[in-house]
Amino acid sequence: MTAPNRQLLALAEARRLVRDHDISRDELVALEVPRGSSAWERQRRIALDQCRQLVAFWHISPRELRDAPSAPPGPLPPKYRHPVEGHTWDGEGPQPEWLKKALTKEGYTVSELRVAEAAGLS
The missing domain is CATH 1.10.8 (Helicase, Ruva Protein; domain 3)
Structure with a gap:
């Protein structure tokens, strides 16, 4: 070259x-x-x-x-659960459609959808 x-x-x-x-x-x-x-x-x-x-x-x-962790952290525990359908949400990211529907059309309150363990944390 x-x-x-x-x-x-x-x-x-x-x-x-x-x-x-x-x-x-x-x-x-x-x-x-x-x-x-x-x-x-x-x-x-x-x-x-x-x-x-x-x-x-x-x-x-x-x-x-x-001392870096060997495995990534697991998924977060659910903070909200639909009492009838069983859908869950960990509270991270945008609200899922089932939660919006439960709050606006089905008449649930946030406290009714909050998981018992998560209710004590917030």
């Missing part, structure tokens, strides 16, 4: 890195690695830099990284 072709490829790769990683040209130049490094190594350095920035921003300690 000729020198001009290598330069064009390097320029195209730099543009792609700036576009894909949302970094400025100055940041890209600051992350410059020695000649002969592969594109994977450059991307790895960018990724590591972004990780460091996130750790610093969120004040994450090394201990928190080591």
Whole structure:
């Protein structure tokens, strides 16, 4: 491959890195690695830099990284239950249609639909 072709490829790769990683040209130049490094190594350095920035921003300690939970938390327990149909809602996100219908058309009150365990919490 000729020198001009290598330069064009390097320029195209730099543009792609700036576009894909949302970094400025100055940041890209600051992350410059020695000649002969592969594109994977450059991307790895960018990724590591972004990780460091996130750790610093969120004040994450090394201990928190080591002691990360092994499994995601399970679903939340229901806070509301329809007494006849048995539909439930955990109180997160938009109200489900069954709850809106129970409150507006079926005549139930919020306290009547609240699950006993959840009633003591709120």
